[in-house]
Amino acid sequence: MRTQAQPIGGPLLTRGYIVLLTLAAIGILLILWRFAVGLGASTGLSDGYPLGLWIALDVVTGTALACGGYAVALVVYIFNKGKYHPLIRPAILTSALGYTIAGASVAVDLGRPWNMWKIPTYFWSWNLNSSLLEVALCIMAYVFVLWIELSPAFMEKWSVDGPPRLQRVSQRLLPIVNKALIWIIALGMLLPTMHQSSLGSLMMLAGPKLHPLWLTGWLPLLFLMTCLAMGYAIVVFESVFSSAAFGRRPEMPMLINLQKIAAWGGLVFIAARLADLAYSGNLHYAGRLDLYGTMFWIENVLWILPLVMMLAFPRPTLGSIFRGAMVVALAGALYRFDTYLVAFNPGPGWHYFPSVPEMFISIGLIALELAAYVAIVKRFPILAGRTLGA
């Protein structure tokens, strides 16, 4: 696919970048330590709260924030809005990095990660009832799909100035990948539809341990809706951030429209959620102002806030859509975090708070993701648009 994307260029090792690398290095050292001492000594996890920060934040929330590629691909390829094409490469890049980091988090979290290879290969043992199996297989496949979707960005550069062998391979492969891309991208929309909804199904199986304000047969649908809203929001967030950090001119009209989708999506989400709770007769739990009722309303307020902000300030500015996108991302993150940790009650006597190494491993992996993002956009044609003032 032809593109106007250009590498940003410029020096890599800025001061901020060194901070990122330091955090990443701390995270990686702690990961090595975690494998040496086991999960009991390195985390706050317990038999009551066997899933913690790494799953609720890095996987469940992180992959939703990595749904920008999915969300924009829907706009460009399904709703046929070709003009949004410049947004796609950076969105796919954040998706590829986000999902790769989520996969890494899972490997750190698993007790027996050396058995991971059996998940895709022991197909005769697959438990087709397991939402987690579906999530695992889909995410593994999706990481591959995302990097293939992104591979033209690398090959375009390498086919011009790569080392001779890489140059030859890139020149030969680029047209093949470009031709197959349509079916790969279709797969890149199917897989998130499946596993993002299954991340919701997964907690349906917690059954009565999950608070009734969160436990519903609509969990898969609600999770799908949140990942789309978060996907649009993160593209806005990232575009505004890139424009500020790298001095690019932002694609304002498009970003405004994406933010509109995200904001109205919040309203649809709340409507669906309240309707479902009213129908199931569990809405009365929302009237109790205990921890659960309070969190429920904080989530709902965050979901409606972007729309209120949008309607209250009808002339969107870069700042206003940035703030709106941040609130959408926060709303979705909180909803997902609550579903996995706050609304999950294993019974009296159990408590969970992540340990310091647990937090630094999460921080380190996120820093690694950001560092990779910056390095790739500086060296490869990802971001489109003109340099500001040039």
Added chain:
Amino acid sequence: MSTDRRGFFKNIAAAATLAVLPATAAEAREKKVPPSDAVGMLYDTTLCIGCKACVVACKEANSMPADIDGYGQGLYDSPDSLNQYTKNIIQLYRDAGEESFVKKQCMHCIDPACVGACMLGALQKGKYGVVTYDVSKCVGCRYCETVCPFNVPKFQWAKVAPKIVKCEFCKERLAAGKEPACTEVCPRKAVIFGSYADLLDEAHRRLKNNPGRYVPKVYGEHELGGTQVLYLSHFEFEKLGFRFQQDESVPHLQQSVNHGVYKGFIGPVALYALLGAVMFRNRGNSEKES
């Protein structure tokens, strides 16, 4: 913007379709019944004297290490709950003059959440309906712990190569024609072994012959879809730590929804075909405008 809005409504239509699917499929899943060769245990709080012979026998039969983290202060085995060293435990409930012992171990659910959760079937409903564990298929994800309504599966947190620890009904002893270690040693026959059907009959016989002695129900006959370990108690079951009294099994909701959406994998294949077809129709457009 008008076209965006149209796309937006299309999204809603698609979402609505997805939502209707589970709703229509929800009644389709049949209630699970115990296998015909199902074995079970029946525990009776009025007979248990809390001697913990069953706890010791369980540890010996399963070669479990002593739990010296708790009250034993490093000197003797003293688990206070099911944990990574303990597959069977006697606990004491005490409140305002009321007292009762209660035995805890895997309930061997008729429709177990852990089996529904387990990716590669490391946890399975095996022979006699016993829920067994095969470490070679376990990745240590701990999803079984998350979903178990009885908090039974435990994880070896202290180990670098951790396994899941849970009662497997002494499956090796069963295969050798013996009963589980805990039922064999119980001096008061507070916990007895037998076929599931016989034990259910026995439980109802005790309820009928001793009116007023028990809370008038057999816990596990209906609760959470039924369990192969059955309980009679002289106190409310909630007080003894049985948090949930619902009849619906835990996997019922999730599997009803998933079977609706993923039936025959038609849904995903159709969606892929649809996405591909729409993209094929739109081809060239994104390049033209970019």
